Each structure stands twice: as C-alpha cells, then as structure tokens.
Amino acid sequence: MLELIRSRRSVRKYTSEPIRDADIQAMLEAAMAAPSASNIKPWEFVVVRDRDLCRQLADTHPYSKMAADAAAVFVVCGRESESRHWVEDTSAATQNLLLAAAGLGLGAVWVACYPNADREGYVRQLLGLPDTLRVLCLVPAGHPAEVKSPRTQFDASRVHYDSY
Amino acid sequence: MLELIRSRRSVRKYTSEPIRDADIQAMLEAAMAAPSASNIKPWEFVVVRDRDLCRQLADTHPYSKMAADAAAVFVVCGRESESRHWVEDTSAATQNLLLAAAGLGLGAVWVACYPNADREGYVRQLLGLPDTLRVLCLVPAGHPAEVKSPRTQFDASRVHYDSY
Numbered sequence: 001m002l003e004l005i006r007s008r009r010s011v012r013k014y015t016s017e018p019i020r021d022a023d024i025q026a027m028l029e030a031a032m033a034a035p036s037a038s039n040i041k042p043w044e045f046v047v048v049r050d051r052d053l054c055r056q057l058a059d060t061h062p063y064s065k066m067a068a069d070a071a072a073v074f075v076v077c078g079r080e081s082e083s084r085h086w087v088e089d090t091s092a093a094t095q096n097l098l099l100a101a102a103g104l105g106l107g108a109v110w111v112a113c114y115p116n117a118d119r120e121g122y123v124r125q126l127l128g129l130p131d132t133l134r135v136l137c138l139v140p141a142g143h144p145a146e147v148k149s150p151r152t153q154f155d156a157s158r159v160h161y162d163s164y
Numbered sequence: 165m166l167e168l169i170r171s172r173r174s175v176r177k178y179t180s181e182p183i184r185d186a187d188i189q190a191m192l193e194a195a196m197a198a199p200s201a202s203n204i205k206p207w208e209f210v211v212v213r214d215r216d217l218c219r220q221l222a223d224t225h226p227y228s229k230m231a232a233d234a235a236a237v238f239v240v241c242g243r244e245s246e247s248r249h250w251v252e253d254t255s256a257a258t259q260n261l262l263l264a265a266a267g268l269g270l271g272a273v274w275v276a277c278y279p280n281a282d283r284e285g286y287v288r289q290l291l292g293l294p295d296t297l298r299v300l301c302l303v304p305a306g307h308p309a310e311v312k313s314p315r316t317q318f319d320a321s322r323v324h325y326d327s328y
Contacts, residue, residue, distance in 0.1 A: 001165075001194075001266070001268075002193065002194055005197050005260055005264065006193075006194075006197050008197070008199075010199055026166055028318060028323055029166065029170075029316040029318045030165075030166055030169045030316075032317045032319060032322070033169050033316045033317060033318075035174055035259075035262070035273075037276055041317060043322060044323075045323050045324070046323075046324045046328065047323065047324070047325050048326055049326065053326060053327075085276055087251050087252060087255070088251060088255040088258075088276065088278075088301075091251070091252040091255035091256055091259070092255055092256070092258070092259040092274075094252075095255070095256040095259040095260065096169055096259065098199070099165065099169065099263070100165060100166060100169065103165025110199050110252075110256075112201055112249055112252065114252075127324075127326075127327050127328055128327045128328045129328050130328070133328075151197070152193040152196055152197045153197060153205060154192060154193045154196045155205070158196070158205075158208045158209060159192055159209050159210075160208070160291075161210070161211050161212075162210070162212055162213065162214045162291075163210070163217075164210065164292045164294070
C-alpha cells in the first residue's frame, strides 16, 4: 500500500492507447469509495473521451494542455448545495482516483479548476453542466509516456508531537 | 490496490494497544506523498498521543468522542496563506493517511473541523497552534475494535460520459 501511494506521481504525458472500460469503471469505483462528511457523497464525474472535447478541455487554463493527449479526462464535480464539505469530499475521491490509476499502471494528474470561476465556467459550458455543479478539477489520464520514481516528500519539520 | 481502497472504512472503536512508532512514521510519509497544487505542500501534522489531550480533543464537537479512546489523533493542518488550494491538498493528504492506516491493519476516521471556526479555534488553543494555521480535521486512529466490510459506493447515476 505504502509503495503504491509513493508510486503515484503526476503523469502528464500519455501514449495513444485507450484506457479499458474495466479500468475506467475501477477508477470510478475507487473514487466513490472515498469517505464523505455525513456520507452525503456530494460528487459527480464526467468521463470525457471524445477527442474534440479533450482538446477543448486542454484550453481550460495554461496548465491543462496535457488533456489534449489524454485517453480520458475525468472531470470531478461537487454538489455544493448538498454539503459544506464538498471540497474535502471530492478531493478525497480525486486522490482515490489517482491512486487507482497508479495501481492499474496508468498515469494521471490533478489539474485544479475550483476556486477559479472562469475555469469552472469554461468547463461547465463545454460539457453542459448545470450552474449548480462546482468543478473541482480535471484528471487527464492515460497509459504513461513518462516514467517517474516513487517518492515520499516526508519533512520532519512539518510534524509536531502532542503540541506545536 | 482497489481492494485496499474498498477496505478503508471509518473506524470509530479502538483497542488500548498503542500504534508502533514505525507505523506512525509510515502514515505520515503516506500523507506527505500526496500531490499539492504547484507542489507547495501546505500541510502540517500534529500527532497527539498524550491521554489528557486525546480526551480533550474528544470534546471538539459531538462527533469526535472516539478521540478519547484513540491510540493517536492525527491533527491535519493547512497553511492557508501559502496556497488557495490548501483544503484540496490537505484533504488528499488525509485520504492517504486513512489508506495507509487501513494498509497497516489500523482503523481511523476523518472528523472535520474546517470550516467551523469554533472547532478550529478549540483545537488551535488546546495544542498551541498559531492563529494562521487552519485545522482541516482530526484523524483518530488505533487498532480496530470493530470490523467493517470492504465496499464501494459506486452509483452509476453519478457518472456521465462526454457530456452531462
């Protein structure tokens, strides 16, 4: 488990090989296995594989260019009206999605949209999302075309025992 | 990996057995292996094992009573001034912490403090945290005294393909 957590790196280059439907399903199951406050599960997911849409998602902001080459872009959304903890809950789901990708031998990266209204609005309009749905992030994913070593970023100066 | 993600459940009952130092270290390494926006890593962790402090953390709010019996309470904090994505980043770190606990055979649960100012303030005062540090959540942890089955909460109605 710890090895897998360390092996999850931000992968931004992908081959042209599609992601198997079973792997997309497994990633979504992992995402929805996340905990949520009061078990409200305030999340929705849009899986974008249409090439034109992926290219348009790449224009969401300057750091989303890799979406154009992703086999799929997972758009993680939150139902803000249902929970004041929607950001935490959808973030936990996103982390599970990224770990599942790593476990399946895929590469993926978290590209933030929230809290930038322009970026959220661009994605909302492109995909026809309701105005009430918040757009936490894009997760472009695919078979990795770059290799990164596992690592922890452990920093003892960020840990305190019993008091600060 | 997917099995482990499914096996992570919210565990609120613990035996009196301590958590080994090596396991606490492994959990912290997992937490800090999370991704963060611009790799800012805006997190800090307080590991509380002092029995009096655990009992006082149990009074943070009505759903934190299990902290009194936890072998350790991990307090996940965010440096708000350093990143507008501190909630997402510390949430990803918390999810890694929970998964690491599950992988080590431990039980843990995410108890939100943010965005409740009273709860954050109570913890801040109790542990002597600086006013600038946000308190995302408590993660009481220990050897599990309850058994929960693995599960996904997959819901096909929350998934959309290419457009909403």
